[in-house]
Amino acid sequence: MVKLDLVKPGMVLSKPAVHASSGREILAAGRVIEDKDIRTLKSWGIHEVSIEGGDAGRYASPGNVIPIETPAVTDRMGQAFRFADLTHPLMAELHRLAQQRYAEYLLQRSAGSDR
Amino acid sequence: MNKPTLQHLIRAVVTVASLPTIYLRLDEAIREDAPHREVAAIISDDVGLASRLLRIANSPFYGFPSKIDTITRAVTIIGTRQLAQLVLAMSMVKMIDEKLKGKFDLELFWKHSITCAAAARLLASYRRESNIEKYFVAGLLHDIGRVVMMMVIPDWGTRIFDEAMESQRPLYDVEQELLGYDHAKIGGELLREWRLPPALVESTIYHHRPRFAKEYPVDAALVHVAEVISNCLQISEGGHGFVPALYSEAWDQLELPLSIIAPLFEQLRVQRDESVRLIFPDRMHAA
Numbered sequence: 304m305v306k307l308d309l310v311k312p313g314m315v316l317s318k319p320a321v322h323a324s325s326g327r328e329i330l331a332a333g334r335v336i337e338d339k340d341i342r343t344l345k346s347w348g349i350h351e352v353s354i355e356g357g358d359a360g361r362y363a364s365p366g367n368v369i370p371i372e373t374p375a376v377t378d379r380m381g382q383a384f385r386f387a388d389l390t391h392p393l394m395a396e397l398h399r400l401a402q403q404r405y406a407e408y409l410l411q412r413s414a415g416s417d418r
Numbered sequence: 419m420n421k422p423t424l425q426h427l428i429r430a431v432v433t434v435a436s437l438p439t440i441y442l443r444l445d446e447a448i449r450e451d452a453p454h455r456e457v458a459a460i461i462s463d464d465v466g467l468a469s470r471l472l473r474i475a476n477s478p479f480y481g482f483p484s485k486i487d488t489i490t491r492a493v494t495i496i497g498t499r500q501l502a503q504l505v506l507a508m509s510m511v512k513m514i515d516e517k518l519k520g521k522f523d524l525e526l527f528w529k530h531s532i533t534c535a536a537a538a539r540l541l542a543s544y545r546r547e548s549n550i551e552k553y554f555v556a557g558l559l560h561d562i563g564r565v566v567m568m569m570v571i572p573d574w575g576t577r578i579f580d581e582a583m584e585s586q587r588p589l590y591d592v593e594q595e596l597l598g599y600d601h602a603k604i605g606g607e608l609l610r611e612w613r614l615p616p617a618l619v620e621s622t623i624y625h626h627r628p629r630f631a632k633e634y635p636v637d638a639a640l641v642h643v644a645e646v647i648s649n650c651l652q653i654s655e656g657g658h659g660f661v662p663a664l665y666s667e668a669w670d671q672l673e674l675p676l677s678i679i680a681p682l683f684e685q686l687r688v689q690r691d692e693s694v695r696l697i698f699p700d701r702m703h704a705a
Contacts, residue, residue: 313680335677355681383653386663392676393643393669397650397661400683404654412656 304351307344312337313400318353320344371402373409380405422571424599428607430570435517437612438509440464441502448498457498458489461505470508471501474696479689496551503551506614507535507558511697514565522568522575531558532697533652536690537682538644544678545640554693556621556641557648563605563622564589588662590626602626628668639668647679651686 305314313335320330329347330340333355344352371377380402387394443460462468468489475492476485486492493501511528518524538557542550567575574597582592590600606623610616617634624631624638625645631638642665649661 311680315677315681333677335680355677380653383660385660387661388664388666391664391666391669393646393666393679394661394664396676396679397647397683400680401650401654401661404651404683405656408654408656 305354306351307341307349310336310341310344310352310354312341313396315355316352317355320347320349320352322347322349371406373406375409376402376406419573419577421597422574424604424607427566427570427604428611431566431608432611435513437614438513440467441506441509444502444505448502454493454498455490457501458493461489461493461501467505467508470696471496471504473699474504477696478692497549499549500551503549503555507551507555508697510555510559510562514562517569518565521572522565527561527564528698529694530648530652531561532693533648533686533690534558534560534641534644536693537648537651537686538641540682540685540689541640541644541647541672541674544674544682545672552615552617553637553640553644556618556637557644559605559609559618560622560625560641560645561601561605562608563601563603566604566608567601586660588626600626626662628665628671636671639665639671642668643672647683647686648690651683651690 316330316332316334316336319328319332321328329343329349330336330352334340380398383401384394384398387398389395389398440460440463444457447457447460461471471489471492472486474480475482475495480495482495486495496504515524535554535557538553539550542553547553564575567578578589578592578596581587581596582589585592590602593600602623602625606619609622610619617637620631620634621637621641625641628635628638628642646662646664649657649659653659653661
Protein backbone atom coordinates (compact mmCIF):
# COMPACT_ATOMS: atom_id res chain seq x y z
CA MET A 304 0.00 0.00 0.00
CA VAL A 305 1.17 3.49 -0.80
CA LYS A 306 0.31 6.51 1.33
CA LEU A 307 -1.89 8.99 -0.48
CA ASP A 308 0.69 11.75 0.06
CA LEU A 309 3.08 9.81 -2.15
CA VAL A 310 0.56 9.00 -4.87
CA LYS A 311 1.11 11.02 -8.03
CA PRO A 312 -0.94 11.50 -11.17
CA GLY A 313 -0.04 8.84 -13.74
CA MET A 314 0.32 6.03 -11.22
CA VAL A 315 -2.02 3.10 -11.73
CA LEU A 316 -4.21 1.40 -9.14
CA SER A 317 -3.40 -2.29 -8.86
CA LYS A 318 -6.44 -2.93 -6.67
CA PRO A 319 -9.71 -1.01 -6.41
CA ALA A 320 -9.80 1.78 -3.84
CA VAL A 321 -12.57 0.77 -1.46
CA HIS A 322 -14.27 2.84 1.26
CA ALA A 323 -13.76 0.58 4.25
CA SER A 324 -16.92 1.13 6.25
CA SER A 325 -19.41 1.11 3.37
CA GLY A 326 -17.53 -1.33 1.14
CA ARG A 327 -18.16 0.97 -1.77
CA GLU A 328 -15.67 0.89 -4.65
CA ILE A 329 -14.45 4.46 -5.18
CA LEU A 330 -11.96 3.86 -8.00
CA ALA A 331 -11.51 0.69 -10.05
CA ALA A 332 -8.31 -1.30 -10.40
CA GLY A 333 -6.30 -0.25 -13.45
CA ARG A 334 -7.30 3.41 -13.17
CA VAL A 335 -4.61 5.93 -14.09
CA ILE A 336 -4.69 8.37 -11.21
CA GLU A 337 -5.45 12.01 -11.95
CA ASP A 338 -5.22 15.00 -9.64
CA LYS A 339 -8.96 14.96 -9.02
CA ASP A 340 -8.83 11.28 -7.99
CA ILE A 341 -6.43 12.13 -5.19
CA ARG A 342 -8.93 14.74 -3.94
CA THR A 343 -11.76 12.22 -4.26
CA LEU A 344 -9.86 9.64 -2.24
CA LYS A 345 -9.06 12.21 0.43
CA SER A 346 -12.69 13.22 0.61
CA TRP A 347 -13.64 9.60 1.26
CA GLY A 348 -11.05 9.40 4.00
CA ILE A 349 -8.94 6.86 2.12
CA HIS A 350 -5.31 7.31 3.16
CA GLU A 351 -3.54 4.61 1.17
CA VAL A 352 -4.03 2.67 -2.07
CA SER A 353 -2.38 -0.19 -3.96
CA ILE A 354 -0.24 1.01 -6.85
CA GLU A 355 0.81 -1.04 -9.85
CA GLY A 356 4.51 -1.74 -10.20
CA GLY A 357 4.98 -2.91 -6.63
CA ASP A 358 6.57 -0.40 -4.34
CA ALA A 359 7.42 2.25 -6.94
CA GLY A 360 5.15 4.64 -5.14
CA ARG A 361 7.12 4.25 -1.98
CA TYR A 362 10.01 6.06 -3.63
CA ALA A 363 8.02 8.91 -5.04
CA SER A 364 8.88 11.98 -3.07
CA PRO A 365 6.27 14.36 -1.81
CA GLY A 366 6.95 18.05 -1.97
CA ASN A 367 6.33 21.11 -4.03
CA VAL A 368 4.69 20.89 -7.37
CA ILE A 369 6.66 22.77 -9.99
CA PRO A 370 4.76 24.16 -12.95
CA ILE A 371 5.99 22.36 -16.01
CA GLU A 372 5.05 25.27 -18.26
CA THR A 373 8.08 27.18 -16.96
CA PRO A 374 10.14 28.22 -20.02
CA ALA A 375 13.30 26.69 -18.53
CA VAL A 376 11.49 23.35 -18.62
CA THR A 377 9.64 23.62 -21.92
CA ASP A 378 12.68 25.01 -23.78
CA ARG A 379 15.11 22.29 -22.73
CA MET A 380 12.59 19.48 -23.09
CA GLY A 381 11.40 20.81 -26.44
CA GLN A 382 14.99 20.76 -27.65
CA ALA A 383 15.69 17.30 -26.22
CA PHE A 384 12.55 15.84 -27.78
CA ARG A 385 12.90 17.55 -31.14
CA PHE A 386 13.32 14.25 -33.01
CA ALA A 387 10.57 12.52 -31.06
CA ASP A 388 7.11 12.03 -32.52
CA LEU A 389 4.95 13.42 -29.73
CA THR A 390 1.79 12.12 -31.39
CA HIS A 391 2.98 8.62 -30.45
CA PRO A 392 1.38 7.80 -27.09
CA LEU A 393 4.61 6.42 -25.60
CA MET A 394 6.61 9.50 -26.56
CA ALA A 395 3.85 11.84 -25.35
CA GLU A 396 3.88 10.05 -21.98
CA LEU A 397 7.68 10.06 -21.73
CA HIS A 398 7.72 13.75 -22.65
CA ARG A 399 5.23 14.49 -19.87
CA LEU A 400 7.22 12.47 -17.32
CA ALA A 401 10.53 13.98 -18.40
CA GLN A 402 9.08 17.50 -18.05
CA GLN A 403 7.87 16.72 -14.54
CA ARG A 404 11.17 15.19 -13.55
CA TYR A 405 13.19 18.01 -15.10
CA ALA A 406 11.12 20.56 -13.22
CA GLU A 407 11.95 18.69 -10.00
CA TYR A 408 15.59 18.58 -11.00
CA LEU A 409 15.68 22.35 -11.51
CA LEU A 410 13.98 22.90 -8.17
CA GLN A 411 16.45 20.63 -6.36
CA ARG A 412 19.34 22.33 -8.08
CA SER A 413 18.18 25.80 -7.12
CA ALA A 414 17.57 24.62 -3.54
CA GLY A 415 21.10 23.23 -3.56
CA SER A 416 22.63 26.50 -4.73
CA ASP A 417 20.79 28.45 -2.01
CA ARG A 418 22.67 26.59 0.67
CA MET B 419 43.33 8.16 -41.66
CA ASN B 420 42.86 4.76 -43.28
CA LYS B 421 39.40 3.39 -42.90
CA PRO B 422 39.55 0.42 -40.49
CA THR B 423 37.53 -2.67 -41.39
CA LEU B 424 35.04 -4.27 -39.07
CA GLN B 425 37.08 -7.50 -39.07
CA HIS B 426 40.18 -5.57 -38.03
CA LEU B 427 38.34 -4.14 -35.02
CA ILE B 428 36.97 -7.47 -33.86
CA ARG B 429 40.33 -9.20 -34.27
CA ALA B 430 42.10 -6.47 -32.36
CA VAL B 431 39.76 -6.99 -29.40
CA VAL B 432 39.67 -10.77 -29.28
CA THR B 433 43.47 -10.99 -29.27
CA VAL B 434 43.69 -8.92 -26.09
CA ALA B 435 40.41 -9.71 -24.34
CA SER B 436 38.51 -12.94 -23.99
CA LEU B 437 35.45 -13.90 -22.01
CA PRO B 438 36.34 -14.60 -18.40
CA THR B 439 36.93 -18.30 -17.71
CA ILE B 440 34.63 -18.22 -14.74
CA TYR B 441 31.68 -17.30 -16.97
CA LEU B 442 32.57 -20.04 -19.48
CA ARG B 443 32.85 -22.65 -16.73
CA LEU B 444 29.57 -21.53 -15.24
CA ASP B 445 27.82 -21.53 -18.59
CA GLU B 446 29.02 -25.08 -19.24
CA ALA B 447 27.94 -26.30 -15.81
CA ILE B 448 24.48 -24.81 -16.31
CA ARG B 449 24.10 -26.34 -19.76
CA GLU B 450 24.89 -29.70 -18.20
CA ASP B 451 22.35 -29.07 -15.46
CA ALA B 452 24.96 -29.30 -12.75
CA PRO B 453 23.66 -29.32 -9.16
CA HIS B 454 23.53 -26.00 -7.31
CA ARG B 455 26.41 -26.83 -5.03
CA GLU B 456 28.63 -27.38 -8.06
CA VAL B 457 27.59 -24.03 -9.52
CA ALA B 458 28.26 -22.45 -6.13
CA ALA B 459 31.70 -24.06 -6.02
CA ILE B 460 32.66 -22.46 -9.35
CA ILE B 461 31.57 -19.04 -8.17
CA SER B 462 33.32 -19.41 -4.83
CA ASP B 463 36.61 -19.79 -6.71
CA ASP B 464 36.50 -16.04 -7.25
CA VAL B 465 36.21 -14.43 -3.84
CA GLY B 466 35.49 -10.95 -5.18
CA LEU B 467 32.77 -12.19 -7.45
CA ALA B 468 31.24 -14.35 -4.72
CA SER B 469 30.97 -11.42 -2.34
CA ARG B 470 29.44 -9.17 -5.00
CA LEU B 471 26.85 -11.84 -5.78
CA LEU B 472 25.91 -12.04 -2.14
CA ARG B 473 25.38 -8.27 -2.11
CA ILE B 474 23.05 -8.62 -5.08
CA ALA B 475 21.17 -11.54 -3.52
CA ASN B 476 20.64 -9.38 -0.42
CA SER B 477 19.68 -6.26 -2.36
CA PRO B 478 16.12 -4.94 -2.80
CA PHE B 479 16.13 -6.51 -6.30
CA TYR B 480 15.58 -9.89 -4.78
CA GLY B 481 13.89 -8.57 -1.69
CA PHE B 482 14.43 -11.69 0.34
CA PRO B 483 13.32 -11.23 3.95
CA SER B 484 16.19 -13.05 5.67
CA LYS B 485 19.89 -12.61 5.12
CA ILE B 486 21.46 -14.80 2.46
CA ASP B 487 24.97 -15.65 3.58
CA THR B 488 26.05 -18.57 1.44
CA ILE B 489 26.58 -18.79 -2.30
CA THR B 490 24.58 -22.02 -2.46
CA ARG B 491 21.55 -20.14 -1.05
CA ALA B 492 22.12 -17.29 -3.47
CA VAL B 493 22.21 -19.77 -6.36
CA THR B 494 18.91 -21.24 -5.24
CA ILE B 495 17.22 -17.88 -4.82
CA ILE B 496 18.50 -16.16 -7.96
CA GLY B 497 18.42 -19.29 -10.12
CA THR B 498 21.36 -20.61 -12.10
CA ARG B 499 20.45 -19.02 -15.44
CA GLN B 500 19.92 -15.57 -14.00
CA LEU B 501 23.06 -15.98 -11.94
CA ALA B 502 25.10 -16.70 -15.06
CA GLN B 503 23.81 -13.42 -16.51
CA LEU B 504 24.85 -11.52 -13.39
CA VAL B 505 28.30 -13.09 -13.56
CA LEU B 506 28.54 -12.10 -17.22
CA ALA B 507 27.50 -8.54 -16.42
CA MET B 508 30.00 -8.16 -13.60
CA SER B 509 32.89 -9.70 -15.44
CA MET B 510 32.27 -7.59 -18.54
CA VAL B 511 32.22 -4.43 -16.45
CA LYS B 512 35.52 -5.42 -14.86
CA MET B 513 37.11 -6.26 -18.19
CA ILE B 514 36.02 -3.07 -19.94
CA ASP B 515 37.15 -1.01 -16.97
CA GLU B 516 40.59 -2.56 -17.01
CA LYS B 517 41.07 -2.22 -20.77
CA LEU B 518 39.93 1.36 -21.01
CA LYS B 519 40.95 3.07 -17.83
CA GLY B 520 41.97 6.62 -18.64
CA LYS B 521 41.25 6.39 -22.36
CA PHE B 522 37.63 7.29 -22.40
CA ASP B 523 34.98 8.84 -20.19
CA LEU B 524 33.82 5.56 -18.77
CA GLU B 525 31.68 7.16 -16.11
CA LEU B 526 29.30 8.58 -18.70
CA PHE B 527 29.36 5.32 -20.62
CA TRP B 528 28.49 3.26 -17.54
CA LYS B 529 25.83 5.66 -16.41
CA HIS B 530 24.03 5.33 -19.72
CA SER B 531 24.63 1.58 -19.97
CA ILE B 532 23.38 0.88 -16.45
CA THR B 533 20.32 3.12 -16.92
CA CYS B 534 19.48 1.26 -20.12
CA ALA B 535 20.13 -2.09 -18.41
CA ALA B 536 17.78 -1.23 -15.56
CA ALA B 537 15.12 -0.03 -18.03
CA ALA B 538 15.42 -3.25 -20.05
CA ARG B 539 15.14 -5.31 -16.89
CA LEU B 540 12.01 -3.42 -15.84
CA LEU B 541 10.37 -3.77 -19.26
CA ALA B 542 11.14 -7.50 -19.14
CA SER B 543 9.64 -7.81 -15.69
CA TYR B 544 6.42 -6.06 -16.82
CA ARG B 545 6.37 -8.55 -19.69
CA ARG B 546 6.75 -11.32 -17.09
CA GLU B 547 9.84 -12.73 -18.77
CA SER B 548 11.33 -15.60 -16.81
CA ASN B 549 14.96 -14.48 -17.01
CA ILE B 550 14.96 -10.72 -16.56
CA GLU B 551 18.70 -10.53 -15.89
CA LYS B 552 19.22 -11.55 -19.51
CA TYR B 553 17.70 -8.21 -20.48
CA PHE B 554 19.78 -6.37 -17.92
CA VAL B 555 22.86 -7.73 -19.70
CA ALA B 556 21.45 -6.82 -23.12
CA GLY B 557 20.94 -3.24 -21.94
CA LEU B 558 24.33 -3.12 -20.26
CA LEU B 559 26.21 -4.25 -23.37
CA HIS B 560 24.16 -2.55 -26.09
CA ASP B 561 26.82 0.11 -26.65
CA ILE B 562 29.87 -2.10 -26.20
CA GLY B 563 30.79 -1.29 -29.81
CA ARG B 564 31.58 2.27 -28.66
CA VAL B 565 34.07 0.82 -26.21
CA VAL B 566 35.67 -1.21 -29.00
CA MET B 567 36.07 1.94 -31.09
CA MET B 568 37.66 3.86 -28.24
CA MET B 569 39.96 0.93 -27.52
CA VAL B 570 41.12 0.16 -31.07
CA ILE B 571 40.52 3.31 -33.13
CA PRO B 572 40.25 6.11 -30.57
CA ASP B 573 40.98 8.83 -33.16
CA TRP B 574 38.03 7.75 -35.26
CA GLY B 575 35.90 7.38 -32.17
CA THR B 576 36.62 10.93 -31.06
CA ARG B 577 36.21 12.38 -34.55
CA ILE B 578 32.84 10.66 -34.96
CA PHE B 579 31.68 11.82 -31.56
CA ASP B 580 32.66 15.43 -32.24
CA GLU B 581 31.05 15.39 -35.64
CA ALA B 582 27.81 13.94 -34.27
CA MET B 583 27.72 16.61 -31.56
CA GLU B 584 28.38 19.39 -34.02
CA SER B 585 25.92 18.29 -36.67
CA GLN B 586 23.39 17.13 -34.06
CA ARG B 587 23.05 13.75 -35.67
CA PRO B 588 22.89 10.36 -34.00
CA LEU B 589 26.28 8.64 -33.59
CA TYR B 590 25.28 5.61 -35.62
CA ASP B 591 24.46 7.84 -38.57
CA VAL B 592 27.90 9.45 -38.58
CA GLU B 593 29.59 6.09 -38.01
CA GLN B 594 27.73 4.56 -40.92
CA GLU B 595 28.75 7.44 -43.14
CA LEU B 596 32.42 7.54 -42.17
CA LEU B 597 33.14 3.85 -41.51
CA GLY B 598 30.42 1.98 -43.39
CA TYR B 599 29.21 0.29 -40.19
CA ASP B 600 28.13 1.49 -36.76
CA HIS B 601 28.89 0.76 -33.10
CA ALA B 602 25.84 -1.49 -32.84
CA LYS B 603 27.25 -3.75 -35.55
CA ILE B 604 30.73 -3.74 -33.99
CA GLY B 605 29.33 -4.67 -30.59
CA GLY B 606 27.10 -7.42 -31.91
CA GLU B 607 29.86 -8.95 -33.99
CA LEU B 608 32.20 -8.96 -31.02
CA LEU B 609 29.60 -10.72 -28.87
CA ARG B 610 29.05 -13.22 -31.69
CA GLU B 611 32.79 -13.84 -31.87
CA TRP B 612 32.73 -14.55 -28.14
CA ARG B 613 29.92 -17.06 -28.78
CA LEU B 614 27.43 -15.29 -26.56
CA PRO B 615 23.75 -16.13 -27.09
CA PRO B 616 22.29 -15.17 -30.50
CA ALA B 617 19.48 -13.16 -28.85
CA LEU B 618 22.10 -10.93 -27.19
CA VAL B 619 23.96 -10.56 -30.51
CA GLU B 620 20.79 -9.51 -32.33
CA SER B 621 19.53 -7.13 -29.69
CA THR B 622 22.92 -5.39 -29.76
CA ILE B 623 23.19 -5.16 -33.56
CA TYR B 624 19.64 -3.93 -34.03
CA HIS B 625 19.12 -1.71 -31.01
CA HIS B 626 18.72 1.33 -33.29
CA ARG B 627 16.87 -0.51 -36.05
CA PRO B 628 14.85 -3.21 -34.31
CA ARG B 629 12.70 -3.89 -37.32
CA PHE B 630 15.63 -5.57 -39.08
CA ALA B 631 16.15 -8.18 -36.35
CA LYS B 632 15.19 -11.53 -37.80
CA GLU B 633 15.21 -14.14 -35.08
CA TYR B 634 14.76 -12.07 -31.92
CA PRO B 635 12.76 -8.98 -32.90
CA VAL B 636 11.24 -8.62 -29.43
CA ASP B 637 14.64 -8.63 -27.73
CA ALA B 638 15.85 -5.94 -30.12
CA ALA B 639 12.63 -3.94 -29.68
CA LEU B 640 12.96 -4.17 -25.91
CA VAL B 641 16.52 -2.82 -25.89
CA HIS B 642 15.50 -0.09 -28.34
CA VAL B 643 12.61 1.06 -26.14
CA ALA B 644 14.81 0.76 -23.04
CA GLU B 645 17.34 3.06 -24.65
CA VAL B 646 14.70 5.65 -25.53
CA ILE B 647 13.33 5.58 -21.98
CA SER B 648 16.77 5.76 -20.40
CA ASN B 649 17.65 8.78 -22.52
CA CYS B 650 14.45 10.48 -21.36
CA LEU B 651 15.36 9.83 -17.75
CA GLN B 652 18.96 10.97 -18.12
CA ILE B 653 17.93 14.16 -19.91
CA SER B 654 15.31 14.88 -17.27
CA GLU B 655 18.11 14.67 -14.69
CA GLY B 656 20.08 17.36 -16.45
CA GLY B 657 21.89 15.10 -18.94
CA HIS B 658 22.97 16.40 -22.35
CA GLY B 659 21.88 15.34 -25.79
CA PHE B 660 18.50 14.45 -27.13
CA VAL B 661 15.99 11.64 -27.14
CA PRO B 662 16.49 9.31 -30.11
CA ALA B 663 13.59 8.68 -32.46
CA LEU B 664 11.40 5.73 -31.55
CA TYR B 665 10.45 3.01 -33.98
CA SER B 666 6.77 2.91 -33.17
CA GLU B 667 6.46 -0.79 -34.09
CA ALA B 668 9.02 -1.57 -31.40
CA TRP B 669 6.67 -0.37 -28.68
CA ASP B 670 3.76 -2.34 -30.17
CA GLN B 671 5.87 -5.48 -30.22
CA LEU B 672 6.34 -5.34 -26.47
CA GLU B 673 2.57 -5.62 -25.97
CA LEU B 674 2.66 -3.53 -22.83
CA PRO B 675 -0.01 -1.05 -21.69
CA LEU B 676 0.92 2.62 -21.61
CA SER B 677 -0.12 2.71 -17.95
CA ILE B 678 3.13 0.98 -16.90
CA ILE B 679 5.29 3.86 -18.09
CA ALA B 680 4.72 6.32 -15.24
CA PRO B 681 5.46 3.79 -12.48
CA LEU B 682 8.33 2.37 -14.55
CA PHE B 683 9.89 5.82 -14.88
CA GLU B 684 9.89 6.19 -11.09
CA GLN B 685 11.18 2.66 -10.50
CA LEU B 686 13.90 3.20 -13.06
CA ARG B 687 15.50 5.99 -11.00
CA VAL B 688 15.58 3.84 -7.92
CA GLN B 689 16.70 0.63 -9.61
CA ARG B 690 19.33 2.40 -11.68
CA ASP B 691 20.81 3.98 -8.55
CA GLU B 692 20.72 0.63 -6.77
CA SER B 693 22.41 -1.08 -9.75
CA VAL B 694 25.15 1.56 -9.80
CA ARG B 695 25.76 0.97 -6.09
CA LEU B 696 25.94 -2.78 -6.60
CA ILE B 697 28.23 -2.61 -9.62
CA PHE B 698 30.49 0.20 -8.37
CA PRO B 699 30.23 0.10 -4.59
CA ASP B 700 33.04 2.59 -4.00
CA ARG B 701 33.15 4.71 -7.03
CA MET B 702 30.26 6.27 -8.77
CA HIS B 703 27.52 8.56 -7.61
CA ALA B 704 24.26 7.89 -9.28
CA ALA B 705 22.69 10.51 -11.57
